[in-house]
Amino acid sequence: MSAHTTAARRAHGKPDAARAKPAALIALDWGTTSLRAYLFDAAGEVLDTRMSTAGIMNLPVPAEEGGFDAAFDEACGVWLAQSSALPVLAAGMVGSAQGWVSAPYVETPASEDALVAGIVRVRTASGVEVAVVPGVLEPGALPNVMRGEETQIFGALGERGAQFDARADAAMQAPMQPALIGLPGTHAKWVVVEGARIERFYTFMTGEVYAALTAHTILGRTMKRPAAPDTAAFLRGVTVAREHGCAGVLATAFSTRTLGLTDQLAADEQPDYLSGLLIGHELAGLDAVLARRDVELAACAPRLIGADALCERYRLALAQFGCSGAQIVHRATERGLWRVAVRAGLVAPTDQTSQTNQTA
């Protein structure tokens, strides 16, 4: 397995203006299968971004042979060569037991201050200190964990960089009005935020189960990838899960095959139908757990963090559940990393921060 770093690119804003600004922070979103590195100026603006496939399970050389150092150097060496004293922050699976250094989970309810207090530091072979953000654990009969999402969530809270402004996001902050944040993906998370703290959350293995079902069960055998995503088939799956889902997804999933066998679902409709089924079951499950706390999914205005196309799918699916106010949050990762770095004192933001960082 070898890692591949894409060519550096300017991420946002005006390249010429940005080039003139000095770098102030390196921040990493380091997950299982990818590493994204951001170079910030002192106003919290992203000057440069580098992406690599060197996730913690996909290092260029094994961890015990310096794999983390190698991946870090490959991603950030160019930046550090120019200014070696840059502070470095990292969030994600890099802080797990299989990561570079173990940053033990902070328990819910988890504030930004608690996250900062849980930061653990690791020194690279070349002497750079990397501050690693802990994940969040919700204890209980069915514990839940996150690593990386906590940083994105704080990035989505409010629109200003360093300062948390309650007025800027009243709905998310009013103590009686919990905010709901969805992070679709391999392990989709739904997070309830109350009073700027991660109060509780749920993990749905929707993306990974979809991949396993399509690649490794009979359902995949009759499927054909459509030329373009089939929204009608997707919504049909959502509706089946919502209206006929009471037997659960272990039962409804089989309809992907039987509707095909009975000529009611074409081969190239089956992938999106199954995707809709699974996301529909996820939202039905979310609806049920929220209802137990007297929260109505239909009355929520969830914020969605993730790939645009996937978030758009969730918006459509949520609308089927009567939840029409979902909004997609952009750049939550960069914003969260910047916010935590400021809170941790790794970087002192200039006045410009709230100006530049709030333009999504």
Add this chain to the structure above:
Amino acid sequence: MSAHTTAARRAHGKPDAARAKPAALIALDWGTTSLRAYLFDAAGEVLDTRMSTAGIMNLPVPAEEGGFDAAFDEACGVWLAQSSALPVLAAGMVGSAQGWVSAPYVETPASEDALVAGIVRVRTASGVEVAVVPGVLEPGALPNVMRGEETQIFGALGERGAQFDARADAAMQAPMQPALIGLPGTHAKWVVVEGARIERFYTFMTGEVYAALTAHTILGRTMKRPAAPDTAAFLRGVTVAREHGCAGVLATAFSTRTLGLTDQLAADEQPDYLSGLLIGHELAGLDAVLARRDVELAACAPRLIGADALCERYRLALAQFGCSGAQIVHRATERGLWRVAVRAGLVAPTDQTSQTNQTA
């Protein structure tokens, strides 16, 4: 892929007595990944059994090169060499669109007579006629299909071979008292039988999803196979699905990992815990769909058809749902094949039938 036929063995009864009896019927349970062949005498007793891995997706040579003939000859050639005029019946995926000959589905409600009327015949290269039993289709928004199970179900109905005796199994036959039959496995089926007809049924992809989750998702990475099945871990999974399952299996499955991460579930407890979770969700789903028809799972005395160890697991899981009267039915496949063959006039049973065939 090559098929392997196990050495012939006497299946039941007294070998010496059986050897003396002349063969009267060959019957095949021919599925996707296996082929089981039974040699019956005229009293419906199994004289010999041969098993092979030559399922329809695992033929010794490709189907278009005579794979079905080759598998059939390998399994039954010895028997036909001794008496070439034996009638042959086959049930299972051999009658699917990917099988030897397509035997179109019979729709629910499906009686034994309807199955017999739907039999399709195929002639082997050596001139033997094989009667292939159709599967059953339940049309609707979520269609369901079975192939092979219908034959086992009729084998489980009543305890007598050729004749269906309503008095012998009143609970299963009384029109107001539907019988529930469970067939655990890769695609577990739960079947409601009313008035000796397959009225409706549900398919749960429990076994296949379990295999995909353990082999192809993050859940498998921390698992260790226990030395012996861990019933306590299994029941813990069932209980979690029953008591904390409202978010659905996409959510609860992740607890296999998080309980491990938090040192609450050992690596070698995780496989059975996940198995319990999935079966628990299956039964919760079954409970919900039965309740919509005012049938209470806890009040049912389901019959279970399948591998003994798996059926025993289901008995334990059902008891957690208050359903303590489940019984395991043995030899349902042989009995069903014999019954259908008699009903189809392929074999004329001697008087002895009801005696020998009812000793389970």
